[in-house]
Amino acid sequence: MSKAEGAKALQHFTDGFNKANRQLAPQLNPSFEGGALLAIDQAGIKAAHALRPQGNPGFTALAFKDAHFTVPQQKGWPKFFVADAASNRKNAAGQYTRWFLVFSRNAIDEKWRAVYLATFPGNKAPELKTDRNGYAEAVPAGADSGLTVDPGKLSRSYADYLNTGKGSTFASGRDTDGWRARRAKDANRPGVRIMWEDTAANYPPVALRTEDGGALVFFSTVYHQQKTVFAGATITVSGALKGLLEGPPKKTNRMAFTTVSGQTVTVPAKSAGGKVAVLNRIEAKTSVRPL
Template identity: 35%
Template sequence: MRLRARLAKTTAGLLASLTLAAGLSGCITVHGEEAVVPAATEGEARAALDRYVEISNVAKRDYDAEQNRTIESGGLGDIDFAGITARAEVYPDGAEDFEPLAVSDTRFHIPQQMGWPKFFVADTATNQGRNRWLMFFTRAGIDEEWRLNYLASMPAAEMPEFAEDEDGFLDDIPAGEGGASEGYALAPRDLSAAYSVYLQSGEGPFADGPYTSDTRTARDQANSDPASFTEYRDEPAEEAEYGPLAMRTADGDAFVMFTSLHDQRQTVAEGQEIPVNELTAALMEGEARTSLTLEMVGIQAALVPAGQGQIQVISQMKDAVAITGE
């Protein structure tokens, strides 16, 4: 079993429940399994965001990876679980000069959905830099708490304008198996696989940019030294917890959050050393005598054009979730 898969299965059971009621006189309460209902009320979305901020500030201050697992999931949860675990090893007393997260000027984008999982988006300013954050909260059932599944950070001027349905709710695009895919350069559910193929071969409908052509160039340059060679493997993220989330923009394109998996194995010539910092060492299994393998998770935001055209990958968060030395 892959080490990142083991990390993904450490999530504890979640607490509490919310009930969504039909707004029609005489209707029974519905939970969203077979009825199209708002994924959340704005009050519930606000409460979920407040809960995230409160618990995140404690978990990241104290380097408590298990507590952080109660508020994050998917690739983001894996990345932070590994990072917090490593920091707890290196800094057992917690984070010095910790600056708690604060959010402001928050706008909620809530779709109407049938079945599970459901999601909503918080578009917010923070005290963690000038960029705005798009925070994607998901839950897989009525008895679960909302957890942050995707996060994208970008300047306010580059933030997409999302389309709304006739009722004023976010116009989401079903992105799972069997979801709508007609009319786009690529179906949202196929993005992870296509991106993996592109990184390996350069083939695919992706525009040049820092997370596409620049990544391929950097890989080529990394292997210009004969004393060191790095192999790269890219794979689609196929587990349900890594599923994409998609919504329409005001101009008819698709804004998609998706996850991908990346391994890189560096091997050095005899007599050469592999530099290993303290955080890498804290997460590493084995000893990096001749090789170092990083298992990485990437979460990306992409704009997929309606009709034909090139896909723009506009945001990425990528980091190691497991490290092996040999």
């Protein structure tokens, strides 16, 4: 894949992203996104459409500059590459962020579609290993990855950890023990009970070797939540959640929510040991279902 082809793919994503967010038309998302990112962004568009069915003509267009492309040598399909570029979007600290987008396609006649998105603190990503020709190294998903956790097992491992808190695979942080603590705090508020279950996602991970022998891995999980309020009360589906409602509205005191999340982590090499560190996590509710 050439730099020109990468730039074309990034522009195709940008144009599609701006059109979908301006029109609030979720049917447009599959033309420029796939996998976990499609599930997350399309849900956001559906939710926004419920609030603004006329669209959002005042949407500030996404724009990129200073784009770089990381391309691994790969045999067979699917193939992927990473584009990172400075965006015109700011983080909570008011800093313009670099977006790291993973593009994938399954055949030569398909368009490249963005399947994962991450931003990193200080806009600094882990340093990836490249050869003398500038190619990165794709890490296999299975047992020959050379990592403490194979990329293909990360989704299940993360889901199991969030469900049980057991094991020492993941480093302490906002999206590991911190996330479990926040959920436990919300689980049994007065008059409300919240149950949850995390499951592995079917979206394939993407992994690139880092200079230290580990890997930068993009993967996804699914989070199921059931909310129950006291007998006689009802849960009202309003606002943006209307766009995610499955089936007709009904009065109920139980509601189920599904959330898809995408995680970007560093995984140490087996020879080095250590824990998986979650660097970035994005998510969106994708469905709301009365029970």
